[in-house]
Amino acid sequence: MACYISLVFLLGFPAVYSGSPTLQYYITMLSTAYPGLPQFSIIAFVDDVRYGRYNSDTRRAEPLIQSLMVFSEQLESLTKLAQQTELTQKLFMTLIMDLLNKTYDINYVFQIQAACVLHEDGTVDICKDTALDGKQLLVFDKERVEIVPVTQEAVLLAQWVNKQGYAKKYKIFMENECTQHLPSFLPCIKSYLDKKVPHVKLSGSESGTKLHCRVYGFYPRDVEVKWIKNGRDEIHSEEAAQILPNPDGTYQIRVSVGVTPEGGATYSCHIDHSSLENPLVVPFETETKNSHITYILIAVGVIVLFLAFGLGFFIQRRMKGFKDGQQSVNTNEQETTQQENIL
Structure with missing residues (x-):
């Protein structure tokens, strides 16, 4: 096998994989x-x-x-x-x-x-x-x-x-x-x-027409990543996915596919690697639901915060009004007493 090393200068270090040490x-x-x-x-x-x-x-x-x-x-x-x-x-x-x-x-x-x-x-x-x-x-x-x-x-x-x-x-x-x-x-x-298990992160475009499956932190290098629609149909990627090295010696890959939004359609990323006993299946809907739940929790938290602030402000105003009223009553009583003493 010839010695082939891709050369990228400008202070960058290329990915090298020859199959031999x-x-x-x-x-x-x-x-x-x-x-x-x-x-x-x-x-x-x-x-x-x-x-x-x-x-x-x-x-x-x-x-x-x-x-x-x-x-x-x-x-x-x-x-x-x-x-x-x-x-x-x-x-x-x-x-x-x-x-x-x-x-x-x-x-x-x-x-x-x-x-x-x-x-x-x-x-x-x-x-x-x-x-x-x-x-x-x-x-x-x-x-x-x-x-x-x-x-x-x-x-x-x-x-x-x-x-x-x-x-x-x-x-x-x-x-x-x-x-x-x-x-x-x-x-x-x-x-x-020695055989590091891959981590997976799914994401999609705002329009919902593109899905990304990023698999990272795995070793050895060989891995199979694919998108499956409705649990059976493989979606072929139009983009060439490259396995890239990480600084710690592990690898990463991102597989992206274009999809047409359909009601009831499900999508999942399937990962097969030697560190896994069985292929890993990560449904895209799980992350979407979690994102929605996160947004709902944030919204509820903001509402509760505003309610607590408003309630505190209302109680403070009520207490201030009560103190002002009490002080007015005390002043009137003192003036009445003084007038009685004069008489």
Whole structure:
């Protein structure tokens, strides 16, 4: 199987799914320091699970999964390796700026995506792509084991990199990472994700002509989601539904269908996943009724609040009137007494 990694730069991390265990490193380097952002950072993934990170502010390799804390010796070596890579990339960034005639009055973003895929037969595929400000610059040719320029302006840069023998060094490093480190990480990743049950949220358009079934937080990746009308008729979606990764390594998908409002028609979303003993059926009407009940409860609460406020205001006015009347009576009695005393 060829090593295919979809490449999306601009500080975004693509979804990667090859069917075989994949180790990935995303490296970002800014040409100048920028407030609030580390100038250099590395984020490490196993498949779609972000398991570690390093940046120029902390200068430490940090595991993002608790079970990986046991690899203390590897963390120390990864920290040293990341620190060395940071220094190398700063020098490389300077070289890029000089060879491409860039000035430092603009903050350029240089990114590297390095990956290796470990197949069942023990073979390893290696990938590497680099970009500057979101535009592909260099790629790794695994057949010739050399760096190939994507644009004309990157020709001199590719020649310099190949002259230093970086392509061969990179191939050896990534093959070692995939055959030695990746297998040791996989059990931790698997136990961290081990069959997470999907969560479901249904919603519809205001006109009632479109229904959405969002399924999220599930693992493994494979899932079947479909809309059923009247308990038997499947509604086919006109939109292509994609399974997307979440930052915690789980997945999400949204299946939307167009419907024609009909009296008495019922709709339900059916989810089939390996974490479930039986397919999950979520009726759309349940959420609609709950929403209506919620609105009714809110309305009743507002009415009760106004009634309580009005009653309190009425009692306060009555008490004030009573006190004013009592005070008037007391005043009259005092005046009568005074007049009697004078007489």
